[in-house]
Amino acid sequence: MKRALLSVSDKTGIVEFAKELAANGFEIISTGGTSNALEQAGLKVTNISDVTGFPECLDGRLKTLHPNIHGGLLALRDNETHVKEMADLGIQPIDLLVVNLYPFKQTIMKENVLLEEAIENIDIGGPTMLRAAAKNYNHVAVLVDPADYGRVMEEIKEKGGCTPETKFYLAAKVFMHTASYDTIISGYLNEKAGIEQFPETLSLTYEKVQEMRYGENPHQSAAFYKEVNDSKGLLTGIVQLHGKELSFNNINDTHGALELTKEYTEPTVVACKHSNPCGVGSAATIYEAYLKAYNADPVSIFGGIIVCNGTVDEQTATEINKIFVEIILAPSFTDGALEILKKKKNIRILMLENMKQKQPKDALDFKKVSGGLLVQNIDNELLIESQLSYVTEKRPTEKETEDLIFAWKVVKYTKSNGIAIGKDKQSVGIGPGQVNRIWACKQAIEHGMEFLGADALKGSVLASDAYFPFPDCVEAAANAGITAIIQPGGSVNDQDSIDACNKAGIAMVFTGMRHFRH
Incomplete structure (x- = not known):
């Protein structure tokens, strides 16, 4: 036997x-x-x-x-x-x-x-x-x-x-x-x-969530894995209420939009395309925040990702349904909003409770390179207003400071070299992923003027993810009517940028912290 x-x-x-x-x-x-x-x-x-x-x-x-x-x-x-x-x-x-x-x-x-x-x-x-x-x-x-x-x-x-x-x-x-x-x-x-975070040998384990139809491109195979932890508030904790299966790019793009949304406490909507924010708005209601995000760039939002940090109601759903978007993610939806959104067969409707919960402070970020793996802490540092350095003759006003902090959060999730311009808690121009900073700056200015008009940038503020090596960005900002700038500082040419700000009557603050995002 x-x-x-x-x-x-x-x-x-x-x-x-x-x-x-x-x-x-x-x-x-x-x-x-x-x-x-x-x-x-x-x-x-x-x-x-x-x-x-x-x-x-x-x-x-x-x-x-x-x-x-x-x-x-x-x-x-x-x-x-x-x-x-x-x-x-x-x-x-x-x-x-x-x-x-x-x-x-x-x-x-x-x-x-x-x-x-x-x-x-x-x-x-x-x-x-x-x-x-x-x-x-x-x-x-x-x-x-x-x-x-x-x-x-x-x-x-x-x-x-x-x-x-x-x-x-x-x-x-x-x-x-x-x-x-x-x-x-x-x-x-x-x-x-208390063993060191980066030990001599690194063993990782992840659990498969789903097979992907393909990766970034149709010729690449892919799968989605989750960490072995509590998924509350994390991307792996989403519940899909409607629409087609999520793709590799859907998940990747939603990640960046979700993490940016978590930086804000007031009602905020983030529109994202190809892992870059294309429109961000904060307001008294989700509906008003959505209108700000949409109007910031009504072209790029088409086919993009929308993440809201509050309940999506019927009024907001009606506006969203006027365009094609891949994904709408929120902590909750009214029954009426779901009924409206589900009229579109292919839109992915995602719900994530505990959306404000951030990743653990000891979470790691990985980047695969040829023959190896780069590992680092996630960039979860937040700007502390009391630690700002005021380096110009003019100090920013209370409103400018509010907009500077708003724009700084946007640029943190914009691919480097990145520039974000904000006004009245709305992104009014974003320049992502350029090989030099002046191109990113000019792109952000041009896009803002294209969609919101030349006057929209007057009185706006500019955030740069890293320092200015030359005063050219300050000069471009002055010509566009920008009145305050936030940047990390730390260049050997900082004084040139400070002098250019003083000459143009622009307030500039240093954060002492950069946010490269590659």
Whole structure:
């Protein structure tokens, strides 16, 4: 008779699978809670202690670490020496192993979990059995995923056992599973132990959310993965209410728009295109904020992403439906707004509760390069008004300061070299991703004048993501009627820009912090 050892934390489908195994001539060996569940379902079960000749002990910490178990998993059935040793030692082979591990991930994701509870949910015997069986995949079928029960059962029914291809596939899955399990444990313990954020070796684990139809371009394949954490307020926590499946570019673009929206506390709408903001507005209501964002650039918003940090009502939905947009994301929608928006078949309507919740301060940002990976802290630093340096003869007015801070948030999420011009809590010109700063500045000015008129820039303010190496941006700003500038400072030519501001009567403040975004 073939023998199967079943010991699972996730008992999804295990009773049904065990019944099928028993019906196909398998002896069922089991442990603890799994054994109880199978016996209650009327199955005959051999307890693990009857196999080892030793009782489960130490509150269940020790039950499977025994030669009768690991010998049965590791022995090569086509090796005469192994077969003789098994006979001499009274070890019987185990032909199929089903194990999934203590729920360490679920434990550490609970609020206020204690370190002691997390430690108790580190599985020892389970990974050891899995690795032993997977190493011996030619002779043992090993399962960690209930989704594989059906495939294995069909092969047992039709062929008397698993095919070599399936056994190899299952073994590969085991090592992926245990690697992920250990990575989650090491990451949690490293944080608790205060080990450096950038250790000598870096192990990461992510869980697949969905396959993508394609990547940035149709010839690229892609998938979307999530971090092992609480997704509240994060992009991985979105709920899609309507529309086509999200694409790679949809998710990438929405990320930038969402993170920019989180910088604002008052009702704000961000329109984004190709990972750059194209229109941003803050106002007393979401409807008014949307009108500001739309009017800032009514051309680029077409086919773009719209993120709102407040409830979308019928009035706002009606305005949005006048154009084609790929995505509308908000923390909530009125029933009337959903009814209006759903009239368009392809618009993706996304909801994200806890939208104001930011990424953890220790979150990391990754950039793949040829042969390696660049890793850094995320840029989650916020501007502190009290730390601004006033470097010109003229100081900004209270209103100008308000607009400077508004524009500084916009430029933080604009690809470098980036310039953002703002007025009355509305972006009135954005110049992203240019190879020199004066081009970005001129582009922002030209776009603002094109969509809002030449007078719209008079009395506006300008934000630059990095310092001015030359006074040319100041001169261009003065010609456009811009009255205040915010920039990091730090150039050897800072004084030239300061002098140009003083000459033009422009107020300029330094932040001491830059926001390159590549």
